Amino acid sequence: MEKKHIFDNPENVKKLLKYFFSSVVILLILDIIYLLLNKTHTIHAHMNYAWEGYWGFYAFYGFVACVVLVLVSKYILRPLAKREEDYYDK
Amino acid sequence: MTSNIPPALIFMLGGLFIPLFRGSARSAYMMLIPVVGFINLLLIPQGEHLITSLGEFNLVLLNVDRLNLLFGYIYHIISLITVIYILNFKNNVEYVAGFFYAGAALGTVFAGDMFTFFIFWEMLTVGSVMLIWAKKTKKAQEAGFRYLLVHAFGGLVLLAGIVFHFTNTGSLEMNPLTLSGVGSYLIFFGIGINCAWPLLHPWLTDAYPEATIGGTVFLSAFTTKTAVYALARLYPGTEALVWIGVGMAAFPIFYAVIENDLRRVLAYSLINQVGFMVVGIGIGTELAINGACAHAFNDIIFKGLLFMSMGAVMYRTGKINATDLGGLYKSMPWTTLFCCVGAASISAFPLFSGFVSKSMVMEAAASGSHIVGQKAYVYVWLVLLFASAGVFHHAGIKIPFFAFFGHDAGHRVKEAPKNMLIAMGIAAFLCVFIGTFPKPLYSILPFPVDYHPYTISHVLTQTELLFFSALAFTLLLLAGIYPAEMRALNVDSDWTYRKLGKGMYEAFDNVLNPLNTWCESIVRGVASGAAAFFRDAGAKLCLFTAVNFWLVVGYRDKRLERKKQRLYDDILQGTLPIGIGAAVTISFVVLVYILT
Numbered sequence: 001m002e003k004k005h006i007f008d009n010p011e012n013v014k015k016l017l018k019y020f021f022s023s024v025v026i027l028l029i030l031d032i033i034y035l036l037l038n039k040t041h042t043i044h045a046h047m048n049y050a051w052e053g054y055w056g057f058y059a060f061y062g063f064v065a066c067v068v069l070v071l072v073s074k075y076i077l078r079p080l081a082k083r084e085e086d087y088y089d090k
Numbered sequence: 091m092t093s094n095i096p097p098a099l100i101f102m103l104g105g106l107f108i109p110l111f112r113g114s115a116r117s118a119y120m121m122l123i124p125v126v127g128f129i130n131l132l133l134i135p136q137g138e139h140l141i142t143s144l145g146e147f148n149l150v151l152l153n154v155d156r157l158n159l160l161f162g163y164i165y166h167i168i169s170l171i172t173v174i175y176i177l178n179f180k181n182n183v184e185y186v187a188g189f190f191y192a193g194a195a196l197g198t199v200f201a202g203d204m205f206t207f208f209i210f211w212e213m214l215t216v217g218s219v220m221l222i223w224a225k226k227t228k229k230a231q232e233a234g235f236r237y238l239l240v241h242a243f244g245g246l247v248l249l250a251g252i253v254f255h256f257t258n259t260g261s262l263e264m265n266p267l268t269l270s271g272v273g274s275y276l277i278f279f280g281i282g283i284n285c286a287w288p289l290l291h292p293w294l295t296d297a298y299p300e301a302t303i304g305g306t307v308f309l310s311a312f313t314t315k316t317a318v319y320a321l322a323r324l325y326p327g328t329e330a331l332v333w334i335g336v337g338m339a340a341f342p343i344f345y346a347v348i349e350n351d352l353r354r355v356l357a358y359s360l361i362n363q364v365g366f367m368v369v370g371i372g373i374g375t376e377l378a379i380n381g382a383c384a385h386a387f388n389d390i391i392f393k394g395l396l397f398m399s400m401g402a403v404m405y406r407t408g409k410i411n412a413t414d415l416g417g418l419y420k421s422m423p424w425t426t427l428f429c430c431v432g433a434a435s436i437s438a439f440p441l442f443s444g445f446v447s448k449s450m451v452m453e454a455a456a457s458g459s460h461i462v463g464q465k466a467y468v469y470v471w472l473v474l475l476f477a478s479a480g481v482f483h484h485a486g487i488k489i490p491f492f493a494f495f496g497h498d499a500g501h502r503v504k505e506a507p508k509n510m511l512i513a514m515g516i517a518a519f520l521c522v523f524i525g526t527f528p529k530p531l532y533s534i535l536p537f538p539v540d541y542h543p544y545t546i547s548h549v550l551t552q553t554e555l556l557f558f559s560a561l562a563f564t565l566l567l568l569a570g571i572y573p574a575e576m577r578a579l580n581v582d583s584d585w586t587y588r589k590l591g592k593g594m595y596e597a598f599d600n601v602l603n604p605l606n607t608w609c610e611s612i613v614r615g616v617a618s619g620a621a622a623f624f625r626d627a628g629a630k631l632c633l634f635t636a637v638n639f640w641l642v643v644g645y646r647d648k649r650l651e652r653k654k655q656r657l658y659d660d661i662l663q664g665t666l667p668i669g670i671g672a673a674v675t676i677s678f679v680v681l682v683y684i685l686t
Contacts, residue, residue: 063558069343087581
């Protein structure tokens with residue numbers, strides 16, 4: 001019988017996902033606190049652009065960027081570029 | 091004590107003696123070369139050394155300043171790490187080629203004039219092709235050959251540029267150039283080919299994944315980074331570079347998402363990272379150049395680390411396609427850990443090396459966009475931010491996930507050999523060390539550094555960006571939208587010379603060759619027909635005249651036939667009496683005269 005490894009147990013995968021999803025939520029909450037503290041001049045937020053002051057700008061951008069990246073790769077680039085493995089040998 | 095021994099000499103000469111050693115003596119000797127080289131480098135004072143002249147050219151074989159010293163340090167460090175990594179391969183060809191190649195890179199960055207620069211630049215090609223061919227497979231041979239052709243072409247462009255530049259200015263000095271005149275454009279493009287600019291890039295993604303396991307680690311460090319150095323030396327602040335760099339940072343990530351060969355995924359992400367450096371050089375402010383150089387320094391380590399971890403996987407399982415891998419964390423836990431450190435570094439997680447260098451370029455782009463006339467830099471910033479999220483997606487998550495986690499492909503292999511683990515361990519340590527304590531790196535950058543990566547803003551925003559990229563990956567994967575890995579290849583711009591070139595050859599073959607045969611048969615037909623006609627044309631003319639005469643005289647039947655045969659034979663054999671020949675000729679002329 002082979003040794004059981006950490007992710008062989010689906011419970012552990014679920015647990016990891018749970019931690020991950022909660023950390024994502026925590027980050028959004030931290031972002032609110034950060035922007036509020038900046039408003040009250042408790043801390044200085046370094047910003048180059050106005051949109052950096054919107055709540056969750058980076059979160060939104062990162063998420064959308066990756067969804068766009070995957071969709072474009074899958075539905076536009078792959079149909080255009082995909083060939084059989086021996087394409088160049090023929 | 092000072093030294094003026096060129097670092098390249100130690101590597102190239104030292105490398106030649108490797109085959110004389112055996113066993114552990116060879117291992118010790120190989121590790122000694124970069125160490126001795128590094129000590130030598132520390133002893134060389136800044137400034138120009140080994141100045142000679144060749145005819146009317148003033149050559150400076152060794153020029154040391156802050157810019158190339160940075161590249162010199164990292165080239166020695168990565169050479170030592172890579173050498174440790176390849177100790178178990180016991181392949182002298184790879185060893186000698188590796189040192190020759192690293193030496194050529196050192197020679198190029200420390201060259202004080204364009205002629206020396208060019209010589210070492212060409213050696214760089216020779217060394218890298220040897221590392222590709224050392225794999226000894228048919229695929230590697232073909233890829234190496236294509237690599238050689240592209241770089242031979244690039245070398246010629248560079249040489250032509252240097253010749254034009256020298257004729258115009260009479261100078262071979264390695265000083266910043268402006269893009270004006272044929273010479274400077276040719277040098278610019280010659281360097282651009284080695285730098286893997288968009289459309290000029292496929293030599294990299296084509297050949298690097300075909301090299302030997304250690305060869306790819308060597309290759310990932312030197313060619314493109316030497317080109318980055320050359321741009322920083324010759325073209326700082328050239329605006330075209332900003333847009334070229336943006337292209338480099340953006341397009342490869344799409345390919346990386348659908349690519350199956352994990353070393354090819356890394357090759358695409360290499361171009362993406364070099365894009366950040368090229369943008370930095372194009373912006374050209376002190377912060378930007380510092381950022382470009384710091385990122386080159388870090389990238390050499392973390393990209394080397396990632397290639398090493400994939401090499402270890404390949405060494406143990408014999409597979410490198412994502413479709414054949416998965417679940418390796420069970421049997422290769424250390425490799426998994428080191429790969430994750432490399433992945434975190436390239437993704438620029440706080441406390442990892444990418445975090446302290448990539449953001450310098452971003453910051454330079456952002457502050458540049460507030461300057462009048464550079465409003466468009468805001469798009470540069472947005473694309474770079476997109477690329478930052480994208481690089482985490484394909485290099486930071488995809489590589490470790492498909493190799494070590496994901497679907498268990500059932501490989502039950504041993505952990506990577508000790509020397510490989512040590513090499514990866516050193517690289518991983520450096521990634522974390524530089525990421526946590528960036529001061530030492532900042533102190534060797536070309537310009538004084540006034541930049542603080544660890545602000546609340548930077549840490550929080552970067553973490554947000556990365557976590558939500560990861561969230562996108564997770565959700566897309568769980569929803570089944572994430573593109574499954576496929577056994578397929580993706581055509582890139584090398585299609586133009588691998589397929590279009592071949593197609594053109596075939597088209598010419600199919601159109602021109604039949605045309606050729608057809609023309610030939612016509613010419614042959616006409617010629618042989620003419621030859622047959624003229625063989626006895628005279629005799630037939632004589633016969634025509636003579637037969638008419640004989641008919642008038644009254645010869646008939648057998649007698650006539652006999653006379654005809656004799657005349658014909660006589661003419662062909664030349665036994666006709668001269669007088670008759672002359673008479674026939676005259677009568678022929680008369681006949682022609684009458685008829686016309």
